[in-house]
Amino acid sequence: MNTKLLEAPAPVGAEGLRVPTGVVGTGMYLPARIVTNADLAATLDTSNDWIIRKTGIRQRRFLEPEENTSDMCVKAARQALENAGVSAGELDALIVSTFTFDQLLPSTALIVKEALGADRAVPLDINQAACAGGVYGLWLGSHLLQNERASYVLVIGAECLSRVTDPRDRATRVFFGDAAGAAVLGQVAEGYGLLSCDFGSSLSYCVEIPAGGSKRPTGPHTVADRSHFLKMEGREVLREAVAHLPETITNAVRRARSELGEVQHFFIHQANLNILKQVMKALGCPIERATINVDRYGNTGAATVFTVLHEAMDRGDVRHGDLFVISGIGAGFLWGSICMRHHATT
Incomplete structure (x- = not known):
């Protein structure tokens, strides 16, 4: 289905991307x-x-x-x-x-x-x-x-x-x-589209699946000690998320030559409702700007940012020209944010 592009505002920085x-x-x-x-x-x-x-x-x-x-x-x-x-x-x-x-x-x-x-x-x-x-x-x-x-x-x-x-x-x-x-x-x-991004990382084993790779190949002992299941230190995850998510979101928004107050939607990894509340508080933004579904679906890993984005899009909450941030942190630790301006079609 071909659609006509709506008129764009003045161009903003796009992290060196030639094609928006x-x-x-x-x-x-x-x-x-x-x-x-x-x-x-x-x-x-x-x-x-x-x-x-x-x-x-x-x-x-x-x-x-x-x-x-x-x-x-x-x-x-x-x-x-x-x-x-x-x-x-x-x-x-x-x-x-x-x-x-x-x-x-x-x-x-x-x-x-x-x-x-x-x-x-x-x-x-x-x-x-x-x-x-x-x-x-x-x-x-x-x-x-x-x-x-x-x-x-x-x-x-x-x-x-x-x-x-x-x-x-x-x-x-x-x-x-x-x-x-x-x-x-x-x-x-x-x-429109991707305006900026910010990424970071810091090696940690506090969230891991210890067995199944070359370090600890699968065998009777790894099955017996349940090393193929996910291990997680919850307090460390909370600390890392609250430390890095507000910073990476702020960096991405600034690189888009915008302010946090201009962001209409925050699509943040749904790890834990308490983390989401602390992140939004650190940003100085109302929790209502963050789409939330962790209460209904739990933490669904790499899927979470897509599920909140889809639900907001499907409801019609995201309108032409809206500025939004997609941000996540995962085991490793790896974290990052992208800032986008939505382009609706007619």
Whole structure:
């Protein structure tokens, strides 16, 4: 579906990008199975009140055993493509960010490409950016579109975290859920789309899956000591998120030659409701400007920024010319933010 570009405002800095690129369609997919706090409290040493107080999460979704991460990717992708008015055959690249891939080989992005029929798309996997993977994928996709022969890039964030969290571990099991989200990137008018970005990192092992790689290959001992499940030091995650997210968001907005007060929407990684509140307080911005769904879906890793973006777009909250920030932090630690001005079509 071809659409007419609306008139653009005066151009602003775009981090050296020659071709202005923005989000032209979004989609998401949630598994049907709802898991409540009461469900988890039946087998864990926890309670509904404790989970809500510590995380703000009331329920999350778990994928059915017969489905895989790639299945969620395909469903979210199809909705994003439909909303963008773009066919799978028009895609030049397809990026999947997940650390809960179907299997070590082959490529999950390739599996999704084949299922969609995206024949000419280059499949790319981002496998270890964890919860920051959505932001990294959008940044990468925008840069791929600087190729004059490229028209559209599909970026997907998806996680099946129910399969890498230990059913016996309260410290991780209550936080996470399963979901996929997607965004189609394409060329927009000058002055719109990606305006700026900011990234940072600091090596830490306080969120990790210890076994399954070359350091600790899979064996009877790694299975016995449950080293294939996600391990997390929650207090350290809170400290890192509250330290880095306000800074990276502020940096991205300033590089877009704007002020925090001009940002209409904050699409921040849905790790924990308490973290979101502290980040928005540190920014000096009302919590109402941050789209929130962590209470309904839990932390869905690389998918979270896509799910809040899609929900806001789907409701019509994001209007032509609105300034918004997409920001995330993930295991590693890796963090980053991108600042975009929305270009609506007529």
